[in-house]
Amino acid sequence: xxxxxxxxxxxxxxxxxxxxxxxxxxxxxxxxxxxxxxxxxxxxxxxxxxxxxxxxxxxxxxxxxxxxxxxxxxxxxxx
Amino acid sequence: xxxxxxxxxxxxxxxxxxxxxxxxxxxxxxxxxxxxxxxxxxxxxxxxxxxxxxxxxxxxxxxxxxxxxxxxxxxxxxxxxxxxxxxxxxxxxxxxxxxxxxxxxxxxxxxxxxxxxxxxxxxxxxxxxxxxxxxxxxxxxxxxxxxxxxxxxxxxxxxxxxxxxxxxxxxxxxxxxxxxxxxxxxxxxxxxxxxxxxxxxxxxxxxxxxxxxxxxxxxxxxxxxxxxxxxxxxxxxxxxxxxxxxxxxxxxxxxxxxxxxxxxxxxxxxxxxxxxxxxxxxxxxxxxxxxxxxxxxxxxxxxxxxxxxxxxxxxxxxxxxxxxxxxxxxxxxxxxxxxxxxxxxxxxxxxxxxxxxxxxxxxxxx
Ligand code: SF4
Numbered sequence: 001x002x003x004x005x006x007x008x009x010x011x012x013x014x015x016x017x018x019x020x021x022x023x024x025x026x027x028x029x030x031x032x033x034x035x036x037x038x039x040x041x042x043x044x045x046x047x048x049x050x051x052x053x054x055x056x057x058x059x060x061x062x063x064x065x066x067x068x069x070x071x072x073x074x075x076x077x078x079x
Numbered sequence: 080x081x082x083x084x085x086x087x088x089x090x091x092x093x094x095x096x097x098x099x100x101x102x103x104x105x106x107x108x109x110x111x112x113x114x115x116x117x118x119x120x121x122x123x124x125x126x127x128x129x130x131x132x133x134x135x136x137x138x139x140x141x142x143x144x145x146x147x148x149x150x151x152x153x154x155x156x157x158x159x160x161x162x163x164x165x166x167x168x169x170x171x172x173x174x175x176x177x178x179x180x181x182x183x184x185x186x187x188x189x190x191x192x193x194x195x196x197x198x199x200x201x202x203x204x205x206x207x208x209x210x211x212x213x214x215x216x217x218x219x220x221x222x223x224x225x226x227x228x229x230x231x232x233x234x235x236x237x238x239x240x241x242x243x244x245x246x247x248x249x250x251x252x253x254x255x256x257x258x259x260x261x262x263x264x265x266x267x268x269x270x271x272x273x274x275x276x277x278x279x280x281x282x283x284x285x286x287x288x289x290x291x292x293x294x295x296x297x298x299x300x301x302x303x304x305x306x307x308x309x310x311x312x313x314x315x316x317x318x319x320x321x322x323x324x325x326x327x328x329x330x331x332x333x334x335x336x337x338x339x340x341x342x343x344x345x346x347x348x349x350x351x352x353x354x355x356x357x358x359x360x361x362x363x364x365x366x367x368x369x370x371x372x373x374x375x376x377x378x379x380x381x382x383x384x385x386x387x388x389x390x391x392x393x394x395x396x397x398x399x400x401x402x403x404x405x406x407x408x409x410x411x412x413x414x415x416x417x418x419x420x421x422x423x424x425x426x427x428x429x430x431x432x433x434x435x436x437x438x439x440x441x442x443x444x445x
Contacts (some may be wrong), residue, residue, distance in 0.1 A: 004221070004272075004329075017251060027080040050221055058082055062328040
């Protein structure tokens with residue numbers, strides 16, 4: 001139930017002060033999403049969405065960390 | 080899809096599995112808190128890839144599973160009132176109350192509708208002024224901001240025909256109840272990544288310190304889960320117990336500030352009964368006085384009943400991590416997804432349903 005799906009913010013739709021919404025693309029499926037909880041999200045950001053609300057902006061640098069860590073281990077083993 | 084495929088990559092998975100095998104020396108029991116994590120673990124066979132020395136038990140983090148029977152009964156009562164449109168997330172429809180489920184009400188012509196988001200229920204209320212629209216507001220901290228926003232929106236639009244039946248539960252008090260149980264064997268936790276996306280992870284620090292357990296905030300994909308397990312085992316093998324964060328691409332220490340502000344405005348903490356477990360102090364949310372007009376329980380004056388699971392269902396022990404589904408005598412025989420005894424079999428995210436779907440019939444030899 002706490003499922004959150006990553007998708008790309010492609011377009012802003014509404015910002016009336018209380019409610020902010022945008023269009024997002026989830027691997028080809030486009031949906032309108034409430035952005036009230038990620039007010040600083042910009043077009044092109046990847047967001048995690050749960051029951052129609054974006055709950056976080058994915059941090060690209062942090063997302064790479066696990067792969068960097070594994071590369072490091074590989075390096076150690078080869079060296 | 081970006082941010083999904085790479086976290087399911089086979090080579091990365093195998094490297095992490097290898098690392099876990101290298102560092103695991105002793106026997107450990109770890110619990111993943113969230114039903115979404117349970118489902119991923121069983122679906123990708125993560126429990127079978129890691130060393131036998133690590134026992135994974137499955138926590139109570141499935142809101143559908145822990146919503147008490149009484150709440151379903153209240154929902155059923157509300158659907159019987161005239162002019163009510165009852166709205167809910169789809170996964171609640173098949174959960175049995177003491178006398179039927181929401182799906183059977185719908186089948187008999189009751190106006191029960193599945194919504195994707197609580198804001199859809201607000202729209203329905205706006206478009207159907209002659210009906211009373213009720214939304215079944217279940218969930219953990221992840222779902223609460225969405226549910227809270229529906230109430231804020233209804234208030235600002237002065238909608239008199241919208242209300243919510245709230246049954247919100249909170250993760251940290253459940254971890255504490257598990258750790259306080261005499262039968263507890265859990266030595267480390269994978270905390271639920273999306274719950275912490277909202278709440279941050281500062282509230283887990285005192286739990287780590289008081290009970291000397293590592294808690295690692297973890298995501299939902301195979302790479303996330305394996306890295307979370309690796310980080311937990313590293314702490315366990317070296318005698319550490321602190322909060323660690325695997326899911327840094329979504330979770331910050333302080334969490335989602337705008338969401339927390341709305342939560343503080345809309346909800347206050349109350350004791351809640353958890354299905355299969357019983358009452359846990361200060362483990363849920365209800366509406367604050369400011370939003371009390373949107374409380375469906377008050378609006379419809381529903382009665383308080385109590386009800387219990389069938390006697391041979393051990394879902395309480397499963398949700399507390401004392402037992403696993405295939406240790407239940409009814410599992411897969413008398414109790415199946417078509418004829419579920421307990422909520423852990425009803426919900427697709429329940430541990431019993433996950434074991435059934437992926438054919439985990441064998442209990443491993445002790
Ligand atoms: S298999 Fe069925 S009866 Fe057994 S614990 Fe799970 S839900 Fe309860």
